[in-house]
Amino acid sequence: MIVSESDIELSIVMPCLNEAETLAVCIAKARSFLARSGVVGEVVIADNGSTDGSQAIAEREGARVVHVPVRGYGAALQAGIAGARGRYVIMGDADDSYDFSKLDAFVEKLRGGHDLVMGNRFRGGIAPGAMPFLHRYLGNPVLTTIGRVFFGSPARDFHCGLRGFRREAILALDLRTTGMEYASEMVVKASLSELRVTEVPTTLSPDGRSRPPHLRTWRDGWRHLRFLLLYSPRFLFFYPGATLLLVSTAVFAWLLPGPVVFRGFGLDVHTLLFASAGIQLGLLSMYFWWFARTFASSAGLLPDSARASRLQRLFTLERGLIVGGAVFGVGLWLAAEAVFSWKAKNFGGLDYQITLRVVIPAVTAMVSGTLIALGSFLVSLLTLGRR
Template identity: 50%
Template sequence: MVEQKKNIELSIVIPCLNEAETIEICIKKAKNSLIENNISGEVVVGDNGSTDGSIEICQRNGAQVVHIDKKGYGAALMGAIEASKGKFIIMGDADDSYDFSNLMPFVLKLREGDDLVMGNRFKGGIEKGAMPFLHKYLGNPVLSFIGRLFFKIKIRDFHCGLRGFKKESIQKLELRTTGMEFASEMIVKASIFKLKITEVPTILSKDGRSRPPHLRTWRDGWRHLKFLLMYSPKWLFFYPGLILFLISTILFVIISMNPIHANKLTFDLHTLTYCGAGMVLSYQMLSFSYLSTIYAINQGLIPIKKSFLNIFSFFNLEKGVLTGLFIFVVGFYLSLDLFLNWRQDDYGRITDLSASFRILIPSIVMIIIGIQTIFLSFLSSIIGTIQNVKFLDGV
C-alpha cells in the first residue's frame, strides 16, 4: 500500500462532521490520486464528533481517523495536520466539491519550493450551482480584495478550501482560530511571515450532500472580515485615525483663528468643537494602532519591523511622559489665562464669547491629549516590558 512507505511525502487532510454521504468518494479519489501519481502518501480525516457512520466509512476505506473534541472547522484541521506524517499537506472539504483526483498541480508547486499553494476556483471553473450567488459575486470577491489590500497578497481566490502547504512552514505560523476563519488566518500569517505563496487553477463542483452545508453566509463572512481587521491594525486604526486627525487638525487650526465663510455657510465655534472632538477621537485611534501593534508582535502574530522598532525605542516612557506634560501644561496655561481674565472682570458675564471659546476649546483638547499621551506612554511601556521578551530582545 502507498501509505505504508516509510517516508511519506504527502498527507491529504479532510475535516469531517457527519459527512457519510460524501466522505467515501473523497477518500477514494484521494487514494487513487496517490497511487496513479506514485506518491508516498496518506489520507487523514479530522473527525469533529460524527454520529452518522462517517468514522466507520473512513476506517473501512483505509483513512487514518483523528478524533478532535474541540469543535470547529479550524480545530478539526489543526488536529489532523498535527497527526499527519507527510512533508507536504493538501487539505480539502469532505463534500465532494473539490477534485481530490487532480492534486498534481499542488504537489508540483510544493516540490518547486512554494510554502503555500492555493487553489483558484475562478480560474479553474465553478460548476453551475456549486457556489451561491452571494458567495460568488459578493463575499469571495470582496473579502479577497480586502485581503489583497490589507496584506498585499496577490492571490485572487482568498477562500478556496483546497490548498497545499509545507507542514513545517505552516506549523511555524502557530495558527489558532478554530472556526471557518482558519482559512483566512493561514493565508494572512503566511503573507505576514513572508512565506512563498502561489495559486493553481482548480474546479469547484456542486456539493454532493443532500443536507445544507455547515457554512453560514453572513455569520462566517463576518468572522472572516473581523479576522482580517483584527490582524491589520493599520487599516483598522491607523489609516482611519490618521485621515480623521489630519482633517480635524487642519480645520481646527484655521477656525481657531478665524471663522470659515463659504457662500451662505459659516463654520465657526460649533465646527471648532466637533473638530476638537475629532482630534481627540483620532488620537485614540492612533494610540490603539500603536498598542495593538506592540501586542501583536509580543504574541507572535506579526514579525518585528525595524521601522516600528526604531519608533518604539525612540519614544520611550520618559520622552512620552515629557511630551504629554508639555502638551498638558500649554493647555492648562491657556485655561489659566482665561480664568485670570475672567477674574479681572470680577467673574462677571464674558462679553466676547467667540474669542473666549477660541482659546477654551483648544486648551481643553490639549489637556485631554496631553493626559492621554502620558497614559499611552506608561501602557505601551507596560505591554512592551511584561507581555513578552521577544519584543524587547530587539531593542
C-alpha cells in the same frame, strides 16, 4: 506494502463532521490520485465528533482517522495537520465539491519550492449551483480584495478550501483560530511571514450532501471580515486615525483665528469644537494602533513590525511623559488665561466667540497631553518581558 512515516511525501487532510454521504467518494478519489501519480502518501480524516458513522467509513476506505474533540473547522484542521505524517499537506472539504483525483498541479508547485499553494476556483471553473450568488459576487471578491490590500497577499481566491502547503512552514505560523476564519489566518500569516505563495486553477462542483452546509453566509462572512480587521491594526486604527488627526488639525488651525465663511456656510466655534474632538479621536486611534501592534508582536499573533520597533525606541516612556506633560502644560496655561479673562469681567458674561477660542484649545491640549502620557505608560506595560 508497508510504508514508513519517513517515506510519506503527501498527506491529504479532510475535516469531517457528519459527512457519511460523501466521505467515501472523497477518500476514493484521493487514493486514486496517489496510486495514479505514484506519490507516496496517506489520507487523514480529522473527525470533529461525527455521529453518522463517518469514522467507520473512513477506516473502511483506508484512511487514517484523527479524533478532534474541540469543535470547529479550524480546530479539526489544526489537529489533522499536526497528526499528518507527510512533508506536504493538501487540505480540502469532504463534501465532494473538490476533485481530490486531480491534485497534480498542487504537488508540482510544492515540489518546486512553494510554501503555500492556493486553489483558484474563479480560474478553474465554478459549476452551476456550486457557489451561492452572494459568496461568488460579494463575499469572496470583497474579502479577497481586503486580504490583498491589507496584507499584500497574491491570492485571488482568498477562501478556496482546497490548498496545499509545506507542513513545517504552516506549523511554524502558530495558527490559533478554531472556526471558519482559520482559512483566512493561514493566508494572512503566510503573507506576513513572506512565505512563497502561489495559485493553481481548481474546479468547484456542487457538494454531494443532502443536508445544508455547515457554512453560514452572514455569520461566517463576518467572522472572516472581523479577523482581517483585527489582524491589520494599520488599516483598522492607524490610517483612519492619522487621516482624522491631520484633517481635524487643519480645520482647527483654520478656524482658530476667527469665523470663516466657506461656500456660503458660516463656520465658527461649533465646528472648532468638532475639530477638537477629531484631534483627540485621531490621536487615540493612532495609539490604539500602537497598543494593538505591540501586543500582537509580543503575544506572537503577528510578526514583529520594524515601524513599531523604531517608534518604541524613539518614543520611550520618559519621552512620552515629557511630551505629554508639555502639551498638558500648554493647555493648563490657556485655561488659566481663560480664567483670568473671566475674572477681569468680574466673573460675569463673556463673548463666547472669543472665549471659546481659548477654552477649546485649552481642553484639547490638556486631554491630548493626558492621552500621550497614559498611552506611553500602557505601551511600556505591553513591552514588559513575559514568562
